[in-house]
Amino acid sequence: MSRAFILLLDSFGLGATPDADKYGDAAANTFGSIAAWAAREGRPMALPNLEKLGLAAAAHIATGKWAEGFNVRDGFTGAYGVAREQSTGKDTQSGHWEIAGVPVLFDWGYFPKTVPSFPQELTDKLQDLGKLPGFLGNCHASGTTIINELGDEHVATGKPILYTSADSVLQIAAHEEHFGLERLYEICEIAYELVKPYNIGRVIARPFTGANGDYKRTANRHDYAVPPPAPTLLDHVKDAGGEVIALGKISDIYAAKGVSRVLKGPDNMALFDQLLKAQDEAGDKSLTFVNFVDFDMLFGHRRDVQGYSQALHELDARLPEFIAKLKDGDMVVITADHGCDPTSPGSDHTREHIPMIFFGPAVVPRQLGISETFSDIGQTLAHHLGVKPLSNGTNLL
Numbered sequence: 258m259s260r261a262f263i264l265l266l267d268s269f270g271l272g273a274t275p276d277a278d279k280y281g282d283a284a285a286n287t288f289g290s291i292a293a294w295a296a297r298e299g300r301p302m303a304l305p306n307l308e309k310l311g312l313a314a315a316a317h318i319a320t321g322k323w324a325e326g327f328n329v330r331d332g333f334t335g336a337y338g339v340a341r342e343q344s345t346g347k348d349t350q351s352g353h354w355e356i357a358g359v360p361v362l363f364d365w366g367y368f369p370k371t372v373p374s375f376p377q378e379l380t381d382k383l384q385d386l387g388k389l390p391g392f393l394g395n396c397h398a399s400g401t402t403i404i405n406e407l408g409d410e411h412v413a414t415g416k417p418i419l420y421t422s423a424d425s426v427l428q429i430a431a432h433e434e435h436f437g438l439e440r441l442y443e444i445c446e447i448a449y450e451l452v453k454p455y456n457i458g459r460v461i462a463r464p465f466t467g468a469n470g471d472y473k474r475t476a477n478r479h480d481y482a483v484p485p486p487a488p489t490l491l492d493h494v495k496d497a498g499g500e501v502i503a504l505g506k507i508s509d510i511y512a513a514k515g516v517s518r519v520l521k522g523p524d525n526m527a528l529f530d531q532l533l534k535a536q537d538e539a540g541d542k543s544l545t546f547v548n549f550v551d552f553d554m555l556f557g558h559r560r561d562v563q564g565y566s567q568a569l570h571e572l573d574a575r576l577p578e579f580i581a582k583l584k585d586g587d588m589v590v591i592t593a594d595h596g597c598d599p600t601s602p603g604s605d606h607t608r609e610h611i612p613m614i615f616f617g618p619a620v621v622p623r624q625l626g627i628s629e630t631f632s633d634i635g636q637t638l639a640h641h642l643g644v645k646p647l648s649n650g651t652n653l654l
Protein backbone atom coordinates (compact mmCIF):
# COMPACT_ATOMS: atom_id res chain seq x y z
CA MET A 258 0.00 0.00 0.00
CA SER A 259 1.28 3.49 -0.80
CA ARG A 260 -0.26 6.78 0.27
CA ALA A 261 0.84 10.39 -0.12
CA PHE A 262 0.23 13.44 2.06
CA ILE A 263 0.96 17.08 1.24
CA LEU A 264 0.98 19.42 4.23
CA LEU A 265 1.14 22.88 2.68
CA LEU A 266 1.80 25.81 5.01
CA ASP A 267 0.34 28.63 2.93
CA SER A 268 2.98 31.37 2.47
CA PHE A 269 5.75 29.72 4.53
CA GLY A 270 8.74 30.78 2.41
CA LEU A 271 12.36 30.02 3.36
CA GLY A 272 14.10 33.04 1.84
CA ALA A 273 14.30 35.07 -1.35
CA THR A 274 15.03 33.34 -4.67
CA PRO A 275 17.66 34.69 -7.10
CA ASP A 276 14.87 36.35 -9.15
CA ALA A 277 13.18 37.96 -6.09
CA ASP A 278 14.56 41.43 -6.86
CA LYS A 279 12.28 41.58 -9.92
CA TYR A 280 9.36 41.36 -7.50
CA GLY A 281 10.77 43.86 -5.00
CA ASP A 282 11.37 40.93 -2.62
CA ALA A 283 15.17 40.65 -2.55
CA ALA A 284 15.21 40.90 1.27
CA ALA A 285 12.20 38.67 1.92
CA ASN A 286 12.53 35.65 4.20
CA THR A 287 9.31 34.58 5.88
CA PHE A 288 10.84 31.96 8.20
CA GLY A 289 14.10 33.83 8.83
CA SER A 290 12.38 37.14 9.60
CA ILE A 291 10.01 35.55 12.09
CA ALA A 292 12.88 33.68 13.78
CA ALA A 293 14.97 36.88 13.97
CA TRP A 294 12.02 38.82 15.40
CA ALA A 295 11.41 36.12 18.05
CA ALA A 296 15.10 36.13 19.05
CA ARG A 297 15.04 39.94 19.37
CA GLU A 298 11.98 39.64 21.59
CA GLY A 299 14.01 37.37 23.85
CA ARG A 300 11.77 34.39 23.09
CA PRO A 301 13.59 32.41 20.37
CA MET A 302 11.38 30.12 18.31
CA ALA A 303 11.34 26.43 19.15
CA LEU A 304 9.94 24.16 16.48
CA PRO A 305 11.55 20.89 17.57
CA ASN A 306 9.54 18.60 15.33
CA LEU A 307 9.96 20.61 12.15
CA GLU A 308 13.60 21.24 13.01
CA LYS A 309 14.28 17.51 13.42
CA LEU A 310 12.71 16.80 10.02
CA GLY A 311 15.13 19.30 8.46
CA LEU A 312 13.28 22.63 8.30
CA ALA A 313 16.13 24.89 9.42
CA ALA A 314 18.62 22.85 7.41
CA ALA A 315 16.45 23.39 4.32
CA ALA A 316 16.34 27.12 5.03
CA HIS A 317 20.14 27.06 5.33
CA ILE A 318 20.35 25.63 1.81
CA ALA A 319 18.25 28.54 0.55
CA THR A 320 20.01 31.40 2.35
CA GLY A 321 23.40 30.12 3.55
CA LYS A 322 22.37 31.15 7.07
CA TRP A 323 20.91 29.41 10.10
CA ALA A 324 17.64 30.91 11.28
CA GLU A 325 18.06 32.38 14.76
CA GLY A 326 17.32 29.97 17.58
CA PHE A 327 17.77 26.84 15.43
CA ASN A 328 20.77 24.86 16.62
CA VAL A 329 20.35 21.28 15.39
CA ARG A 330 22.98 20.54 12.72
CA ASP A 331 22.60 16.80 12.08
CA GLY A 332 20.53 13.70 12.75
CA PHE A 333 17.62 14.90 10.60
CA THR A 334 14.80 12.43 9.95
CA GLY A 335 13.53 13.87 6.67
CA ALA A 336 14.82 14.25 3.12
CA TYR A 337 15.00 18.03 2.98
CA GLY A 338 15.60 20.72 0.41
CA VAL A 339 14.03 23.79 -1.12
CA ALA A 340 12.45 24.63 -4.47
CA ARG A 341 12.33 27.69 -6.70
CA GLU A 342 9.31 28.61 -8.76
CA GLN A 343 9.25 28.26 -12.52
CA SER A 344 5.92 30.08 -12.84
CA THR A 345 6.21 33.84 -13.05
CA GLY A 346 3.48 34.54 -10.48
CA LYS A 347 3.96 34.45 -6.72
CA ASP A 348 0.31 33.64 -6.15
CA THR A 349 -1.46 30.69 -4.58
CA GLN A 350 -2.72 29.14 -7.81
CA SER A 351 0.67 29.26 -9.57
CA GLY A 352 2.37 27.72 -6.54
CA HIS A 353 -0.14 24.93 -6.02
CA TRP A 354 -0.49 24.03 -9.69
CA GLU A 355 3.29 23.93 -10.15
CA ILE A 356 3.67 21.62 -7.14
CA ALA A 357 1.17 19.34 -8.87
CA GLY A 358 3.13 19.35 -12.15
CA VAL A 359 1.57 22.29 -14.01
CA PRO A 360 3.70 25.46 -13.87
CA VAL A 361 1.97 28.62 -15.06
CA LEU A 362 4.02 29.45 -18.14
CA PHE A 363 1.57 32.05 -19.44
CA ASP A 364 1.25 35.49 -17.90
CA TRP A 365 -1.68 36.07 -15.60
CA GLY A 366 -3.48 39.35 -16.05
CA TYR A 367 -3.05 41.82 -13.19
CA PHE A 368 -4.93 45.01 -12.37
CA PRO A 369 -2.69 48.09 -12.10
CA LYS A 370 -1.91 49.90 -8.86
CA THR A 371 -3.92 52.92 -10.02
CA VAL A 372 -7.27 54.28 -8.89
CA PRO A 373 -9.46 53.16 -10.54
CA SER A 374 -7.65 49.86 -10.83
CA PHE A 375 -10.27 48.03 -12.92
CA PRO A 376 -10.95 48.87 -16.59
CA GLN A 377 -14.10 50.93 -16.97
CA GLU A 378 -15.46 48.55 -19.61
CA LEU A 379 -15.35 45.78 -17.00
CA THR A 380 -16.95 47.76 -14.17
CA ASP A 381 -19.62 49.17 -16.52
CA LYS A 382 -20.65 45.66 -17.60
CA LEU A 383 -20.61 44.37 -14.02
CA GLN A 384 -22.73 47.32 -12.88
CA ASP A 385 -25.22 46.69 -15.70
CA LEU A 386 -25.52 42.91 -15.46
CA GLY A 387 -25.48 42.96 -11.65
CA LYS A 388 -28.02 45.83 -11.49
CA LEU A 389 -25.74 47.68 -9.11
CA PRO A 390 -25.71 51.36 -8.11
CA GLY A 391 -21.90 51.53 -8.64
CA PHE A 392 -18.77 50.46 -6.77
CA LEU A 393 -16.54 51.55 -3.91
CA GLY A 394 -12.80 50.96 -3.67
CA ASN A 395 -11.70 50.01 -7.19
CA CYS A 396 -8.08 49.88 -6.00
CA HIS A 397 -5.30 47.72 -4.51
CA ALA A 398 -6.03 47.13 -0.83
CA SER A 399 -5.74 44.89 2.18
CA GLY A 400 -9.12 43.19 2.57
CA THR A 401 -9.46 43.70 6.31
CA THR A 402 -8.52 47.40 6.11
CA ILE A 403 -10.78 48.34 3.22
CA ILE A 404 -13.97 46.92 4.75
CA ASN A 405 -13.47 49.12 7.78
CA GLU A 406 -12.68 52.17 5.65
CA LEU A 407 -15.63 51.74 3.29
CA GLY A 408 -18.05 49.49 5.22
CA ASP A 409 -20.34 52.33 6.40
CA GLU A 410 -20.59 53.81 2.92
CA HIS A 411 -21.25 50.35 1.47
CA VAL A 412 -24.08 49.75 3.93
CA ALA A 413 -25.55 53.21 3.18
CA THR A 414 -25.30 53.00 -0.62
CA GLY A 415 -25.46 49.27 -1.49
CA LYS A 416 -22.34 49.67 -3.64
CA PRO A 417 -20.03 46.63 -3.31
CA ILE A 418 -16.35 47.15 -2.53
CA LEU A 419 -14.07 46.10 -5.40
CA TYR A 420 -10.36 45.58 -4.76
CA THR A 421 -7.33 43.61 -5.87
CA SER A 422 -3.70 42.90 -4.88
CA ALA A 423 -0.39 41.91 -6.45
CA ASP A 424 -2.14 38.61 -7.28
CA SER A 425 -4.28 37.98 -10.32
CA VAL A 426 -7.54 38.52 -8.45
CA LEU A 427 -10.71 40.57 -8.45
CA GLN A 428 -12.19 40.61 -4.95
CA ILE A 429 -15.68 41.78 -4.05
CA ALA A 430 -16.51 42.59 -0.44
CA ALA A 431 -20.11 43.11 0.67
CA HIS A 432 -22.11 42.98 3.89
CA GLU A 433 -23.71 39.58 4.46
CA GLU A 434 -27.00 40.91 5.79
CA HIS A 435 -27.36 44.36 4.17
CA PHE A 436 -26.20 43.35 0.71
CA GLY A 437 -26.96 39.63 1.08
CA LEU A 438 -24.65 36.64 0.76
CA GLU A 439 -26.47 35.04 -2.18
CA ARG A 440 -26.48 38.35 -4.06
CA LEU A 441 -22.74 38.71 -3.48
CA TYR A 442 -22.20 35.20 -4.89
CA GLU A 443 -24.34 36.05 -7.93
CA ILE A 444 -22.31 39.20 -8.58
CA CYS A 445 -19.09 37.16 -8.29
CA GLU A 446 -20.39 34.60 -10.80
CA ILE A 447 -21.09 37.42 -13.26
CA ALA A 448 -17.64 38.91 -12.60
CA TYR A 449 -16.01 35.47 -13.13
CA GLU A 450 -17.35 35.46 -16.71
CA LEU A 451 -16.45 39.11 -17.30
CA VAL A 452 -12.78 38.80 -16.22
CA LYS A 453 -12.04 35.92 -18.64
CA PRO A 454 -10.67 38.21 -21.40
CA TYR A 455 -8.31 39.73 -18.82
CA ASN A 456 -6.72 36.36 -17.91
CA ILE A 457 -7.51 36.74 -14.22
CA GLY A 458 -6.94 33.74 -11.95
CA ARG A 459 -9.71 34.22 -9.44
CA VAL A 460 -12.74 36.20 -8.40
CA ILE A 461 -13.18 36.06 -4.63
CA ALA A 462 -16.38 36.80 -2.69
CA ARG A 463 -15.46 38.48 0.60
CA PRO A 464 -18.58 38.70 2.76
CA PHE A 465 -18.36 40.60 6.02
CA THR A 466 -20.55 41.52 8.95
CA GLY A 467 -20.66 44.20 11.68
CA ALA A 468 -21.74 47.86 11.94
CA ASN A 469 -20.55 51.44 12.42
CA GLY A 470 -16.98 51.26 11.19
CA ASP A 471 -16.34 47.92 12.89
CA TYR A 472 -16.54 45.12 10.32
CA LYS A 473 -15.23 41.55 10.29
CA ARG A 474 -15.01 39.06 7.45
CA THR A 475 -17.04 35.87 7.81
CA ALA A 476 -16.13 32.29 6.93
CA ASN A 477 -18.34 32.44 3.83
CA ARG A 478 -15.54 33.49 1.49
CA HIS A 479 -15.90 31.80 -1.86
CA ASP A 480 -13.33 31.54 -4.65
CA TYR A 481 -14.27 31.34 -8.31
CA ALA A 482 -11.00 30.07 -9.79
CA VAL A 483 -10.10 29.18 -13.35
CA PRO A 484 -9.16 25.50 -13.69
CA PRO A 485 -5.53 24.41 -14.19
CA PRO A 486 -4.64 24.38 -17.92
CA ALA A 487 -3.53 20.71 -17.91
CA PRO A 488 -4.04 17.59 -15.75
CA THR A 489 -2.32 17.82 -12.37
CA LEU A 490 -1.12 15.22 -9.87
CA LEU A 491 -4.65 15.26 -8.47
CA ASP A 492 -6.08 14.12 -11.83
CA HIS A 493 -3.36 11.48 -12.23
CA VAL A 494 -4.14 10.01 -8.80
CA LYS A 495 -7.90 10.06 -9.34
CA ASP A 496 -7.56 8.55 -12.85
CA ALA A 497 -5.49 5.72 -11.35
CA GLY A 498 -8.35 4.92 -8.98
CA GLY A 499 -6.89 6.61 -5.88
CA GLU A 500 -8.91 8.89 -3.66
CA VAL A 501 -7.91 12.57 -3.58
CA ILE A 502 -8.91 14.08 -0.25
CA ALA A 503 -8.79 17.89 -0.42
CA LEU A 504 -8.70 19.76 2.89
CA GLY A 505 -9.48 23.45 3.35
CA LYS A 506 -9.15 25.54 0.21
CA ILE A 507 -7.38 22.90 -1.94
CA SER A 508 -10.49 22.08 -3.93
CA ASP A 509 -11.11 25.75 -4.75
CA ILE A 510 -7.50 26.24 -5.90
CA TYR A 511 -7.75 23.39 -8.42
CA ALA A 512 -11.36 24.35 -9.35
CA ALA A 513 -12.36 20.91 -7.96
CA LYS A 514 -10.48 19.14 -10.80
CA GLY A 515 -9.16 15.76 -9.67
CA VAL A 516 -10.77 16.07 -6.23
CA SER A 517 -12.69 13.08 -4.79
CA ARG A 518 -13.67 14.43 -1.38
CA VAL A 519 -13.57 17.79 0.42
CA LEU A 520 -13.03 18.28 4.16
CA LYS A 521 -13.29 21.82 5.54
CA GLY A 522 -12.31 23.46 8.82
CA PRO A 523 -12.49 27.02 10.15
CA ASP A 524 -8.82 27.33 11.13
CA ASN A 525 -5.45 25.58 11.09
CA MET A 526 -6.12 23.43 14.14
CA ALA A 527 -9.53 22.29 12.89
CA LEU A 528 -7.85 21.44 9.59
CA PHE A 529 -5.25 19.45 11.51
CA ASP A 530 -8.10 17.46 13.09
CA GLN A 531 -9.47 16.83 9.60
CA LEU A 532 -6.02 15.71 8.48
CA LEU A 533 -5.94 13.09 11.24
CA LYS A 534 -9.40 11.91 10.17
CA ALA A 535 -8.31 11.68 6.53
CA GLN A 536 -5.21 9.80 7.67
CA ASP A 537 -7.47 7.16 9.26
CA GLU A 538 -9.62 6.84 6.16
CA ALA A 539 -7.25 7.23 3.19
CA GLY A 540 -6.69 4.05 1.19
CA ASP A 541 -4.12 2.69 -1.24
CA LYS A 542 -2.88 5.13 -3.94
CA SER A 543 -4.58 8.04 -2.15
CA LEU A 544 -3.43 11.64 -1.98
CA THR A 545 -4.40 13.73 1.07
CA PHE A 546 -3.67 17.41 0.47
CA VAL A 547 -4.15 20.07 3.14
CA ASN A 548 -3.62 23.82 2.89
CA PHE A 549 -3.08 25.53 6.25
CA VAL A 550 -4.38 28.93 5.22
CA ASP A 551 -4.11 30.88 8.49
CA PHE A 552 -0.38 31.47 7.98
CA ASP A 553 -1.15 33.49 4.86
CA MET A 554 -4.58 34.95 5.44
CA LEU A 555 -4.44 35.83 9.14
CA PHE A 556 -0.73 36.52 9.66
CA GLY A 557 1.33 36.93 6.46
CA HIS A 558 -0.95 39.43 4.67
CA ARG A 559 -1.73 41.13 7.98
CA ARG A 560 2.01 41.49 8.74
CA ASP A 561 1.38 39.91 12.14
CA VAL A 562 4.78 38.44 13.06
CA GLN A 563 3.76 37.25 16.49
CA GLY A 564 0.62 35.57 15.15
CA TYR A 565 2.64 33.82 12.44
CA SER A 566 5.19 32.62 15.00
CA GLN A 567 2.50 31.32 17.31
CA ALA A 568 0.72 29.50 14.48
CA LEU A 569 4.00 27.76 13.59
CA HIS A 570 4.45 26.66 17.20
CA GLU A 571 0.87 25.31 17.26
CA LEU A 572 1.38 23.29 14.12
CA ASP A 573 4.75 21.98 15.27
CA ALA A 574 3.25 20.86 18.58
CA ARG A 575 0.67 18.74 16.78
CA LEU A 576 2.96 17.07 14.25
CA PRO A 577 3.79 14.11 16.56
CA GLU A 578 0.10 13.06 16.50
CA PHE A 579 0.29 12.76 12.72
CA ILE A 580 3.75 11.17 12.67
CA ALA A 581 2.73 8.51 15.24
CA LYS A 582 -0.04 7.29 12.93
CA LEU A 583 2.03 6.96 9.75
CA LYS A 584 1.93 3.53 8.14
CA ASP A 585 4.40 1.63 5.98
CA GLY A 586 4.16 3.02 2.45
CA ASP A 587 3.21 6.55 3.55
CA MET A 588 5.14 9.48 2.10
CA VAL A 589 4.62 12.99 3.44
CA VAL A 590 5.88 16.32 2.22
CA ILE A 591 5.78 19.60 4.11
CA THR A 592 5.87 22.52 1.72
CA ALA A 593 4.44 25.97 0.83
CA ASP A 594 3.16 27.82 -2.23
CA HIS A 595 5.05 31.19 -1.99
CA GLY A 596 6.27 33.47 0.77
CA CYS A 597 4.48 36.24 2.68
CA ASP A 598 7.14 37.76 4.92
CA PRO A 599 5.26 39.48 7.76
CA THR A 600 8.11 41.99 8.08
CA SER A 601 8.06 43.04 4.40
CA PRO A 602 6.50 46.36 3.34
CA GLY A 603 2.91 46.31 2.03
CA SER A 604 0.62 43.31 2.41
CA ASP A 605 1.47 41.12 -0.60
CA HIS A 606 3.14 37.74 -1.07
CA THR A 607 6.93 37.51 -1.39
CA ARG A 608 8.97 35.57 -3.97
CA GLU A 609 10.81 32.92 -1.98
CA HIS A 610 12.11 29.38 -1.91
CA ILE A 611 9.60 26.91 -0.54
CA PRO A 612 10.42 24.06 1.86
CA MET A 613 10.47 20.55 0.46
CA ILE A 614 10.64 18.19 3.43
CA PHE A 615 9.80 14.57 2.70
CA PHE A 616 9.40 12.04 5.47
CA GLY A 617 7.70 8.78 6.34
CA PRO A 618 8.69 5.14 6.85
CA ALA A 619 9.96 4.76 3.27
CA VAL A 620 11.96 7.99 3.12
CA VAL A 621 15.72 7.79 3.68
CA PRO A 622 16.89 11.02 5.36
CA ARG A 623 19.21 13.12 3.23
CA GLN A 624 19.89 16.54 1.80
CA LEU A 625 18.07 17.20 -1.47
CA GLY A 626 19.53 20.58 -2.39
CA ILE A 627 17.66 23.10 -4.55
CA SER A 628 15.02 22.17 -7.10
CA GLU A 629 14.46 24.52 -10.02
CA THR A 630 10.74 23.81 -10.10
CA PHE A 631 8.09 23.13 -7.46
CA SER A 632 6.97 20.25 -9.73
CA ASP A 633 9.73 18.01 -8.35
CA ILE A 634 7.43 17.62 -5.34
CA GLY A 635 4.47 16.33 -7.36
CA GLN A 636 6.67 14.14 -9.56
CA THR A 637 8.22 12.50 -6.48
CA LEU A 638 4.76 11.73 -5.08
CA ALA A 639 3.49 10.48 -8.47
CA HIS A 640 6.45 8.10 -8.59
CA HIS A 641 5.84 6.98 -5.02
CA LEU A 642 2.17 6.26 -5.72
CA GLY A 643 2.91 4.52 -9.03
CA VAL A 644 0.54 6.76 -10.99
CA LYS A 645 1.19 8.27 -14.44
CA PRO A 646 4.24 10.57 -14.31
CA LEU A 647 3.65 14.31 -14.51
CA SER A 648 4.77 16.17 -17.62
CA ASN A 649 6.97 18.46 -15.50
CA GLY A 650 9.39 17.83 -12.64
CA THR A 651 11.92 15.19 -11.55
CA ASN A 652 11.48 12.40 -9.03
CA LEU A 653 13.80 13.19 -6.10
CA LEU A 654 13.61 9.95 -4.11
Ligand SMILES: O=P(O)(O)O[C@H]1O[C@H](CO)[C@@H](O)[C@H]1O
Nearest residue numbers: 398399400401422424426558
Ligand atom coordinates in the same frame (compact mmCIF):
# COMPACT_ATOMS: atom_id res chain seq x y z
O1 LIG B 1 -6.07 41.30 1.80
P1 LIG B 1 -6.90 40.09 1.52
O2 LIG B 1 -8.32 40.42 1.18
O3 LIG B 1 -6.83 39.03 2.60
O4 LIG B 1 -6.35 39.48 0.14
C1 LIG B 1 -5.43 38.49 0.00
O5 LIG B 1 -6.13 37.33 -0.34
C2 LIG B 1 -6.06 37.16 -1.73
C3 LIG B 1 -6.31 35.75 -2.11
O6 LIG B 1 -5.58 34.83 -1.34
C4 LIG B 1 -4.71 37.66 -2.10
O7 LIG B 1 -4.66 38.04 -3.44
C5 LIG B 1 -4.48 38.79 -1.15
O8 LIG B 1 -4.82 39.97 -1.75
Ligand SMILES: [Mn+2]
Nearest residue numbers: 267268349594
Ligand atom coordinates in the same frame (compact mmCIF):
# COMPACT_ATOMS: atom_id res chain seq x y z
MN1 LIG C 1 -1.13 31.00 -0.86
Ligand SMILES: [Mn+2]
Nearest residue numbers: 553554558606
Ligand atom coordinates in the same frame (compact mmCIF):
# COMPACT_ATOMS: atom_id res chain seq x y z
MN1 LIG D 1 -2.32 35.05 0.09
